[in-house]
Amino acid sequence: MSKYLITYQLKTINKYIGHRKGEVKIGEKFKFINDPTALKEELTASKTKHVILGIPEDYGVQANYGRPGAKSAWTATLKSLLNVQQNKFNKGGKILLLGHLDFSKEVENVDFNSPELPKKLQNVINIIDKEITYLINLIVSSGKTPIIIGGGHNNAYGILKGCALAHGKPVNVINIDAHTDFRTTETRHSGNGFSYAFEEGFLNKYFIFGLHENYTSKEIFNMLNDEDERIQYNTFESLVVRKETEIIHEAERALSFVEDDFFGLEIDCDSIINIPSSAMTPSGLSVNDIRYLTHKFSRSKNIQYVHICEAAPNPKLENEMILVGKLISYLITDFIRK
Template structure:
């Protein structure tokens, strides 16, 4: 197994499940790994369709001079995911709970640094995280499963795209629901350039950014996007402020751009209005809109993964923890729903 992978057993998840007489929860039916066989053999033998995993880190966010806290999203979300009702719509036996990639020692190292030294080391470690993410995603996709990854920073999109691309033997497409492009210059790895690295290195083919915020996209980045025929986008202001473009038409355009071949779906939680995230916004997409996008995207046979990232709840704040946890659980349920 991956040197950083912490797998879960019944002892680990049972305290997170709140049983109720006459009900069955997703966590009571979800598949778990066991210690007797290798990860590859267990993935191959499993009849599940989805593999759920967490990447609790914010090193890539720190490397991008961002607000830390994305290390908390997995811990906030997992209990809510496990307590979804197991019924005719959401079935736990379709999901293998892999566990999480543990970067706690790296996080301690980063937390002990400051200033330029912290940024430089965070970028170095982000590149190492890329390798771990790439390897685990490659194994999941090679086994014929669809990863559901809860981050973590958006830096992990690079490792997911690379791992999936290597498994398929081709560059893959991506639909990114995001206020930002994360297509900034390749200046060392961080959460703001996962897609530019993947695009440049041949792992990302067609790239669509949905709901880009004009206020937070530089002139230089807009120029870069305009030069690339394999990149398309719409802006939040076009959709919701000036109302120049219709939502239903635009989501169809976005999915049509990526669905001819294998594609991933990225949900940056800072695109959702009022969501505790690394770049929280007071003006953004409603959660129900993002749920609809997931529902419409997953109907395309070529969808290959779901990555939910950048949520940054303060764990001591019950409201933030519950808001993030329940929102992510809704998004995951929409992806696995029958």
């Protein structure tokens, strides 16, 4: 049983569903866990294919000096996703809505104005890592495909570790991101989830899609080039600005690099133009580009999960919450739709 997992029932989320005569929303058809103390057994017995988990936290982002707010993405997504129409394209009965993780009690005594905030957040980040590893291991071991929403990119580490433990070997990943998140493995934060997973043997091949040249250091580029058998990348500038290659071609290259084995898909909302995120950008991939890539990569028989992170809408601004909610809902339905 998970100490931090808040599971849902239909009555939990019914308040977010806009009921209309003559319409059925996918939220009305979602499946749920009945007994959290028998989580492993219920996951294994469930006939659903996809399991959705929310991680409303931004502690890893703040430990990396990023913009807070990633903890709001889960609520924004939930309100939008539940109201997607149930039809021949969207089948809510194939989805298990697990719930979300709540780590709020672990930071009650943390001074978020402290100049030593990254160090003060290490304990809670370590707890988050362990919890995510445990849950992802359970979900993947049960034969299900997790869809993880919200929080910082620090959570990629626990997701990759959980998948690797479930399969008994390291997994590959495609990360659509403006940054490598491959910083040094000293203090855990949102900028080094992949480097930790790589060093500890949970991540094998790593493809970064849409890397921004302005925000990648010479040292990082040198490291990527030194590890070219296991790490490949393209840059946003080569794709969109200089047009040296095309997204369709690069999608094929990324897929051929990782799909010889199990792999995950990471979507960092920092890569998308004008989306409220921890490192919001006025120059990035379009929403339609990301939707195409999500659809493309999700067709592979070896896809293990999708993790959509770093969106940071201001909960006081309804337009930002709606924008992020609809964006992530589109990506979720693109991922699960066959």
